[in-house]
Amino acid sequence: MAGGRGERFWPMSRQARPKHLLPIVGERPMVAQTIERLGQSVPPSQVFILTNHEHVAAVQAACPEVPSAQIVGEPMGRDTAAVGALAALLVRRKDPQGVLALLPADAAIHDNKGFQAVLEAAFAAAAGSESIVTIGVKPTHPATGYGYLRRGAALGESCGRPWYRVEKFVEKPDQATAERYLAEGVYLWNAGMFVMRADVMEAAFRAHAPAIAAGMDKISTALDGGVPLAQCLAEMYPALPKISLDYAVMEKVANVATFEAAFDWDDVGEWPALARHLPRDAAGNVTRGDVVLHEAKDSIVLGEPGHLVALLGMEDMVVVHTKDATLICPKHRAQDLKKLLLNVAAKPTGQIWL
Amino acid sequence: MAGGRGERFWPMSRQARPKHLLPIVGERPMVAQTIERLGQSVPPSQVFILTNHEHVAAVQAACPEVPSAQIVGEPMGRDTAAVGALAALLVRRKDPQGVLALLPADAAIHDNKGFQAVLEAAFAAAAGSESIVTIGVKPTHPATGYGYLRRGAALGESCGRPWYRVEKFVEKPDQATAERYLAEGVYLWNAGMFVMRADVMEAAFRAHAPAIAAGMDKISTALDGGVPLAQCLAEMYPALPKISLDYAVMEKVANVATFEAAFDWDDVGEWPALARHLPRDAAGNVTRGDVVLHEAKDSIVLGEPGHLVALLGMEDMVVVHTKDATLICPKHRAQDLKKLLLNVAAKPTGQIWL
Numbered sequence: 245m246a247g248g249r250g251e252r253f254w255p256m257s258r259q260a261r262p263k264h265l266l267p268i269v270g271e272r273p274m275v276a277q278t279i280e281r282l283g284q285s286v287p288p289s290q291v292f293i294l295t296n297h298e299h300v301a302a303v304q305a306a307c308p309e310v311p312s313a314q315i316v317g318e319p320m321g322r323d324t325a326a327v328g329a330l331a332a333l334l335v336r337r338k339d340p341q342g343v344l345a346l347l348p349a350d351a352a353i354h355d356n357k358g359f360q361a362v363l364e365a366a367f368a369a370a371a372g373s374e375s376i377v378t379i380g381v382k383p384t385h386p387a388t389g390y391g392y393l394r395r396g397a398a399l400g401e402s403c404g405r406p407w408y409r410v411e412k413f414v415e416k417p418d419q420a421t422a423e424r425y426l427a428e429g430v431y432l433w434n435a436g437m438f439v440m441r442a443d444v445m446e447a448a449f450r451a452h453a454p455a456i457a458a459g460m461d462k463i464s465t466a467l468d469g470g471v472p473l474a475q476c477l478a479e480m481y482p483a484l485p486k487i488s489l490d491y492a493v494m495e496k497v498a499n500v501a502t503f504e505a506a507f508d509w510d511d512v513g514e515w516p517a518l519a520r521h522l523p524r525d526a527a528g529n530v531t532r533g534d535v536v537l538h539e540a541k542d543s544i545v546l547g548e549p550g551h552l553v554a555l556l557g558m559e560d561m562v563v564v565h566t567k568d569a570t571l572i573c574p575k576h577r578a579q580d581l582k583k584l585l586l587n588v589a590a591k592p593t594g595q596i597w598l
Numbered sequence: 599m600a601g602g603r604g605e606r607f608w609p610m611s612r613q614a615r616p617k618h619l620l621p622i623v624g625e626r627p628m629v630a631q632t633i634e635r636l637g638q639s640v641p642p643s644q645v646f647i648l649t650n651h652e653h654v655a656a657v658q659a660a661c662p663e664v665p666s667a668q669i670v671g672e673p674m675g676r677d678t679a680a681v682g683a684l685a686a687l688l689v690r691r692k693d694p695q696g697v698l699a700l701l702p703a704d705a706a707i708h709d710n711k712g713f714q715a716v717l718e719a720a721f722a723a724a725a726g727s728e729s730i731v732t733i734g735v736k737p738t739h740p741a742t743g744y745g746y747l748r749r750g751a752a753l754g755e756s757c758g759r760p761w762y763r764v765e766k767f768v769e770k771p772d773q774a775t776a777e778r779y780l781a782e783g784v785y786l787w788n789a790g791m792f793v794m795r796a797d798v799m800e801a802a803f804r805a806h807a808p809a810i811a812a813g814m815d816k817i818s819t820a821l822d823g824g825v826p827l828a829q830c831l832a833e834m835y836p837a838l839p840k841i842s843l844d845y846a847v848m849e850k851v852a853n854v855a856t857f858e859a860a861f862d863w864d865d866v867g868e869w870p871a872l873a874r875h876l877p878r879d880a881a882g883n884v885t886r887g888d889v890v891l892h893e894a895k896d897s898i899v900l901g902e903p904g905h906l907v908a909l910l911g912m913e914d915m916v917v918v919h920t921k922d923a924t925l926i927c928p929k930h931r932a933q934d935l936k937k938l939l940l941n942v943a944a945k946p947t948g949q950i951w952l
Contacts, residue, residue: 557927588906
């Protein structure tokens with residue numbers, strides 16, 4: 245799932261260059277790291293990438309190992325429910341017994357081996373059951389920026405790993421609630437990673453999101469009639485409801501199960517998250533490019549070689565300089581970046597910077 | 599007096615492009631505004647500009663109305679005492695009865711007529727006396743960034759304006775002292791503008807700064823012998839003491855007098871001073887170039903057209919973006935810009951940004 249509008253990492257990310265196409269963490273675009281992380285668990289020949297149609301060429305360039313016919317452009321954003329339904333459709337048409345993993349293309353995970361081990365256990369569990377298997381992440385701190393899921397009854401073991409029923413999904417908590425979740429030990433971060441049989445997914449849509457299921461049926465019929473996929477999507481997508489996979493399906497179905505992920509995971513949702521992934525100097529600063537500091541601390545300062553970014557007497561800042569735009573904000577305001585971008589959009593020539 | 603090392607308005611000012619060569623306030627370089635401000639009181643044919651030898655060509659380009667032979671390059675900075683002594687020498691050699699005004703090239707004054715009126719009164723007073731006449735500026739607020747002078751006994755009138763003996767020069771005061779100065783009404787800002795006969799100036803150097811006077815004598819003798827001015831300066835300047843005009847002479851002589859300036863004056867000593875000269879938006883921000891703000895206030899944000907500078911949730915900031923460098927600091931730290939520039943200089947390739 246390589247969506248995204250390029251807002252949260254502006255000005256490095258843009259509408260034409262969203263986060264998954266950037267090496268926000270690591271050396272390669274996040275989407276390429278996501279494919280690489282699958283290793284032999286899911287070889288590239290088995291990968292579909294669903295992305296905005298404007299990003300298809302860039303995704304192909306970033307992931308040359310994925311067959312280009314499997315890099316699918318959505319004609320417009322319809323949130324993650326449509327993506328999940330379309331993914332299930334594409335896999336089912338390839339293999340009626342197929343099992344798929346829905347994975348965000350822009351998360352940071354360093355422990356690829358650990359990830360593969362849990363993913364394989366989830367595939368095995370999903371293949372042998374009618375469960376929708378999510379990969380929950382054991383919280384390492386009381387994060388308020390993630391949704392959580394509460395695990396319930398044990399369901400046994402798969403590949404030697406215990407798995408559990410998911411009792412409920414919960415929204416992003418406040419600080420006190422997040423601390424309670426951490427203490428209780430039965431809450432996991434909802435990493436948005438789901439593994440299930442394609443037919444199980446289709447049944448879930450049919451039961452809880454019939455409008456999306458009907459749209460997929462039309463697409464399938466048109467494909468049967470020889471209409472190219474891009475044309476099918478262009479015709480059917482506008483009518484699909486815009487809704488997230490969690491709201492449309494996951495929070496409604498009874499058959500969600502989870503593993504507890506042992507690997508590190510971070511959705512790297514906004515600029516301050518970067519400080520968790522890059523080396524810091526003695527004053528807590530993360531810098532890249534030509535940067536000079538004097539009495540600056542706990543700041544993220546990203547520049548480009550050749551252009552000097554100089555901070556004097558600042559702390560807890562985010563400063564990101566790119567060729568044509570520079571962002572300056574306190575870390576605690578990074579979550580309001582979209583509001584700033586509305587002001588950019590309102591500027592007469594603002595579009596050139598979005 | 600067009601000196602300066604380009605530090606206080608970095609990154610817009612550079613070693614090769616100090617403040618007086620920039621339109622920090624107004625549309626033309628400060629040095630050109632300074633010449634223009636003289637009007638018919640001192641026509642350009644009567645103006646000498648003393649500047650660093652590296653800036654001679656740029657000053658010529660900025661002030662094409664001044665005879666190029668009168669744009670004099672100092673081979674190195676020796677502070678303002680050497681400049682004052684050299685100016686007196688150059689004027690005296692042109693006209694033994696000459697009266698000169700020593701004026702900084704980088705102050706902001708908007709009331710040119712008011713300036714000329716006081717300047718002409720000062721010329722008349724200096725021509726007819728052995729006084730060194732300074733143009734003190736009546737304080738409008740308790741500034742802690744300027745030196746002050748205390749006026750003493752009245753000396754009568756010149757061109758219908760009262761003038762006074764200067765009782766003493768005082769250093770930059772703290773806030774409480776500055777407020778007392780303002781309340782007492784007999785303290786003026788030392789604007790570093792002095793008017794006197796060339797022979798009076800030379801006598802003052804001879805009495806209080808004999809090393810500088812001796813250096814000037816050697817320069818004068820060499821000039822008499824046909825040695826070009828640039829060569830004279832290259833030979834004699836290194837031996838001159840590096841000291842300010844105020845310390846070397848003005849604070850020691852007894853014959854300093856002053857007028858009270860009725861015109862506006864600001865030495866625009868650092869970035870935050872700019873806010874006094876440019877229009878502010880409703881939130882107190884001064885912006886130039888392509889700037890977008892969201893919940894920013896009381897900040898100075900200067901960019902360049904085509905490059906977007908975007909601030910989110912900041913106040914009392916100075917942000918200056920140029921083609922190859924960007925400065926970010928709180929207003930109250932602008933005075934420490936030199937410390938930041940030491941760090942720039944210490945960077946392997948730092949010199950390219952200085």
